[in-house]
Amino acid sequence: MAFTEFVVPTLKTDPVTEATFTTELAPFLINILNTHATPPKFKYFGKILLENGNDVSGDFRLCVGSDADTSTEWEDASHFNSFVASENFQTFKTMVMPHSLAPPVPQLYNTDFEPTKVFGSALTEVWQVQIGEGDGKAVESREAWEKFISAVAEAGGMNGNEKSIQGTSLNLEKRRWVGVLGWESSEIREKVLGSAAVKEAKESLDVLVWNTFIVAFAK
Template sequence: MAITEFVLPTFKQDIESITAFAKIIAPFLSNLVDNHTTPPKLKHFGKVVSEDGKDVTGDFRPCLGIEWEQASDFTSLLTTSGFGTFKSMVQPYATAPPNPQLYETDFGPREVLARALTEVWQVKVGDETDAEEKVEKARKVWGVFVDAVGKGTRIQGTSLNQEERLWIGVLGWESSEIRETVLGSPVVREAKKSLDALVWKTFVASFAQ
C-alpha cells in the first residue's frame, strides 16, 4: 500500500493571487515539504484542467500531488510552525481553507502523475456500517471499467483524513487525444456508466513537467 495526497486549493482569479502563488506561496510550500523531517517520496505541482466534466483550463486552478512514506509523515507536517505560516500566507488569496486529501492507495502515484493527464474519480463511502460494502462495490465497478480501458497506469484507495470517507480511482493518460478516443469507445462508455452512477466528483489534472 502507499500514501497518496492531492491538494486542490481554490484561489481568487486575479493577477495578485496568481502572482503570489507563483512567486511566494508555491516556493514556500515546496521548501517546507522538502525540508520536513520526513519529506515525501515525490511531489508534483500541476493544474486542474477539468472538473466534473467542465473545462476549467481558462481558470487559475493549481494543484499538488504527493506520495508519502507513511501517513504520520503528512500529519506531522501539519503541526509544524512552518505549516501555520503557510496557512496564514495563503489566506488572503484563497476562497476557502486548504483541504489536503490523504489516501491509502494500492500503489504509489508516481506513474499516474507522470502521465500527460491524471484523471480522478471520487465516490462517497462514509463511515456507516455499510461503508466497506460501498468500498467493495466501487472497487468492483472500477475493475470492470479499467479492464475495458485496457493497458494503462491506475491506482485506487480510500481517504484517511476527510470528514466523509471517500474512495478514489485514478488513471494516467498519455495524451488528451488518447483519453478522448478510449473514453469514446462503446465498450468503455458502457463500463463507465456504472462508475458514473457512483461518482461524487471528478477532476482531470496535468502534473507532467
C-alpha cells in the same frame, strides 16, 4: 500499499493571486516539504483543466500532489500527519488564506499502488466517491473501478496497473474513495472513452462519482 496526497486549493482567480502563488506561496510550500523531517518521496504541481466535464483551463485552478490540482507520496501516514501539524504548514495556511476562498484541506489516501507513474502521465484523471461509514460503498466503488480499468486496458488506454491507482481516504471527516488514471494524451483519452465497451463499463462508476477532474502535472 502507498500513501497518496492531493491538495486542491480553492484560490481566487485574480491576477494578483496567480502572481503571488507562483512567486511566493509555491516556493514556500516546496521548501517546507523538502526540509520537513520526513518529507514526501515525490511532489507534483499541476493545473486543473476539466472539472465535472466543464472546461476550467482558463481559470487559476491548481492541484498539488505527491507520491503522497499538489500530489504527494509519503512513506507513512504519520509523516503526513506530522507535516500537517507542523508550524511551517500552519504558516503556509496563514499566508494562503488572503488568496483563498476556503482553507486548504490536504486529502490523504491509502492507495493500492504508488502514484508516480500516474502523475507522470501527460494527463491525470481523478474520480472521487463519497463513501460514508462502513465498507459497502468502498467495495462497490472498487468493483466498478476494476470493471472500468479492465475495459480501458483492453481498449489500449493503459499498460498494466502502473497507470492507475485507487484507495480510500484516511484523514477526511467525510470518507472518500478515489480512482486515478494516467493518460498519455488527450487524443488517446477521447478515443478510449469513446469506445462502446468502455462507455458501458464506465456507467457503473459514473452513478457513484461525486466529483471528477483532470490535471496536467508539470514534468
